[in-house]
Amino acid sequence: MPHVITQSCCNDASCTAVCPVDCIHPTMDEPRYATAESLYIDPDACIDCGACVEHCPVDAIVADDRLSPDQQRFQQINASYFTAYPTVARSTPVSPVPSAENLSGIRIGVVGTGPAGMYTALELLNHRGVDIELYDRSVTPYGLLRTGVAPDHPDTKAMANLFDPALRKRNVSLHLGVAVGSDVSTDELLAHHSAVVFATGAATSRRTNIPGSELAGVHSATRFVGWYNGGVDEASASFDLSGQRVVIIGNGNVAIDVARILLSDPAHLARTDITDHALEALRSSSIREVVLLGRRGPAQASYTTPEFLALLNRSDFNVVIDPDEAAPDDLSRHQIVNDPVAAFKVQLAQEVAGRRPSGAARRLVFRYLTSPVRYSGTGAVAAVHVSRNTLASGHDGVVQAISGPEAEVIDTSLVLEAIGYRGTEVPGLPFDPHRGVIPNRNGRVLSDAEGDPVPGAYVVGWSKRGPLGVIGSNKRCARETVSCLLDDIGAGVVTAAPERAELVALLARRRPDAVGYDGWSRIDSAERSAGDRTGRPRLKLTDVDELRRAAAAL
Ligand SMILES: Cc1cc2nc3c(=O)[nH]c(=O)nc-3n(C[C@H](O)[C@H](O)[C@H](O)COP(=O)(O)OP(=O)(O)OC[C@H]3O[C@@H](n4cnc5c(N)ncnc54)[C@H](O)[C@@H]3O)c2cc1C
Ligand code: SF4
Ligand code: SF4
Known part of the structure; x- marks a missing residue:
């Protein structure tokens, strides 16, 4: 067993x-x-x-x-x-767990309380004497764990239980609602800490920018995710759900999340922590079909097998795949010989293509080898014009999609582009605009991609390696960054911090309304109590003033 x-x-x-x-x-x-x-x-x-x-x-x-x-x-x-991979042996650790050290006098700032920032704090807490100051521009902690991970993934959301004890430690101070780069400058922060680890994520979306992108009804999936998931910047967004079909560009796990939320029975969503405004809108939605456009074939699909598999036994919608598009081409047939994950994706796509649909009224259609060429409509989007793609092996061996001429028109009144995330610059810190990350070597921030280390500055998570990997991937990433930081402490490059009183005074001047752990606890309790009354895990507050009031309530 x-x-x-x-x-x-x-x-x-x-x-x-x-x-x-x-x-x-x-x-x-x-x-x-x-x-x-x-x-x-x-x-x-x-x-x-x-x-x-x-x-x-x-x-x-x-x-x-x-x-x-x-x-x-x-x-x-x-x-x-x-x-x-039958004989998988442990290799020499790439980033061994450092032994506990005495870090008395060392104060580390961590900017960003998403998974990467929190894993960094947990790694640092393995050592004695260190003081940690956690900053986030948001009034709530945990980054995309709160505002990205889908509301119908409660097991994943429960990762917050792993991070919460770190926030309660005596040597950890939380400063929510403090934007580094505007409320306090990067230089000020570096001056008041022994070192600062930037865990600022990759909050903006990549866009296609194809003709027609400016039409009403064409949005980033990021905005839609924030809207249903409690992002304060997206709380006032609105999406036209009066049409019958939504087209999503991209077929990664975020595209799947968005499609699932659009097609789920609202009664099911009403037991999650989806925002009230999204739940109300979805209750009166007319959407009957969501089409996911993937530019390559099933063998190269961006979604992970577990997320795809979880769609297949739903009673509220059918998954539909055209048998011709599920069939692997020569290149894919060659690829799947040595790639069990790709082979399983093809197998599953073919199984779905051969299934008889259930009686569910809604459909999730996976399209492969298709790319949007332009959007058309008068004022608002009315159609996506699509090319048919072929596959070719790139110089690096990665299978690439080659767009053909426009071949098809799909009518729609809502387009959501889910083609990836991108980091943004933290003022005062180097930034690689091409990769959308803070340039670094193993977590030490560099002046540019090939430059020298910036004294005291480190980076972790999506702002270090780009928007790749799931929550747990940030643990290894944090271990690598903290290991560099410890080496630099050992080498005398990172030294004791100045008096904390000066930092406290600076923060009090700049953000007297910053929310600490007690304030966050009050927000958390208020949201959970409101959720209890409606049979939900929590009812998220999505207005900054309301959040600050809840934080200040006694
Ligand atoms: C829609 C979506 C769904 C996902 N679902 C899953 C899932 O189900 N399972 C899974 O394992 N992974 C999932 N992931 C991936 C996971 O969320 C990421 O791996 C993880 O959040 C990256 O962590 P991070 O800390 O680098 O970034 P983030 O989580 O984005 O955290 C960055 C933090 O930095 C703060 N910040 C940014 N700039 C500043 C500044 N200047 N000053 C102060 N604070 C700042 C932000 O407010 C934020 O809190 C999902 C990702 C997305 C986008
Ligand atoms: S710890 Fe290892 S041996 Fe024990 S149940 Fe888990 S996988 Fe199996
Ligand atoms: S890596 Fe192991 S412990 Fe972590 S989530 Fe997966 S199964 Fe659970």
Whole structure:
């Protein structure tokens, strides 16, 4: 009866260290970890001890005799990893866990309280004597864990329980509602800390900028996600849900999240922490079909297998794929021979293409080998003009889509572009506009891509490596950055910080209304109480003034 890793795995690898027979892979130290969709348990090696279960922060590990019908396929997914990579041995750690050190007198600022900032704080807390100041421009902590991760993924949202104890530590101070680069400058922050770790994420969207992008009804998926997920900047946004069809550009996990929210039975969403304004709008939505446009084939689809799999047994909508588009071309057939994940994606797409649809009134249509060429309409979008693509192998061996001429027109009144995220510049800090990241070497900020380290400045998470990887990927990333920071402390490059009183006075002058841990606790309680009254985990406040009032309430 081996155990099995299922859908909500976020790759934080907490389970690998506790497995007595080393049968969970890839570990953080293995090269395949960087691109793994999730971790997997070797069914032939697992001794069923259950030790990993309680260490999983998202309840992703299940004994195989307790798998629900929807989870059965994960047995095959776990096993096929070890069929493809049968002798996976632990290699030398890329970023070994540093031994505990005495960091008395060292004060580290961490800018951003998303997963990367929080993992950084947790790594630092392994050492004695360090003081940590956590800053976020938002009045609520946890970055995309609160405003990105979909409301119907409560297991993943529960990662906040892992981070919350760090905020309560005596040597950790929280400063919410403080924007670094405007409320306090980067130089001021560097002057008042031994070092500052920037964990500012990648908050803006990449856009197609094709003709017609300026039409009403063409939005970034980022804006839509913020709207349903409690982003204060998107609370007043509105989306026209009166048409029958939405077209989403892109087929990554964010595109899938957005499609699922658009098509879900509102009664199901009403048990989540989706915002009230989004729930009301979705209750009166006329949307019957969401079309996802992917530029390559199923073998190269951007979504992860677990997220795709979770769509297949829904009673509120059907997943539809054209059999011709599910069939792999020659290049894909060659690719899947050595790539079990790509092979499984093709297998699943073909299974879906061959299925009879259920009686559900709504449809989620996956299109492959298609790219938008332009949007048309008078004032507002009315159609997406689409090209048919072929695949070719690029110089780097990556399979690329080659756009053909315009081949098809899809009528729609709402387009959501979900083609990726992008970091933004923190004033006063170097920025690589091409990659949308803060230039760095293993987490040490550089003056430019090939330049020298900027004294005292470090970076972690999506602002370090771009918008890649899931929540747990930031743990390894934080370990690498903190390891550089510790080396620099050991080498005397990073030294004790000046008196804290000066920092406190500066912050009090610039943001007297900053929200600390007590304020956040009051917001949290207010949201949970409001949720309790309506049978939901929480009712998110989405207005900054309202949030500040809740933080100040006694
Ligand atoms: C829509 C969406 C859904 C996702 N769903 C999942 C999922 O289900 N499971 C999963 O494992 N992963 C998911 N991810 C990925 C996951 O959210 C990321 O891996 C993770 O959030 C990246 O962490 P980060 O800390 O680098 O960035 P963020 O989470 O973006 O945090 C950055 C923080 O920095 C703050 N900040 C930025 N600039 C400043 C400044 N100048 N001053 C002060 N503060 C600043 C921001 O307010 C924010 O709080 C999802 C991502 C998206 C976009
Ligand atoms: S149940 Fe025990 S042996 Fe199996 S993967 Fe978990 S820790 Fe390892
Ligand atoms: S979420 Fe973490 S602990 Fe849970 S299965 Fe995935 S890697 Fe292991």
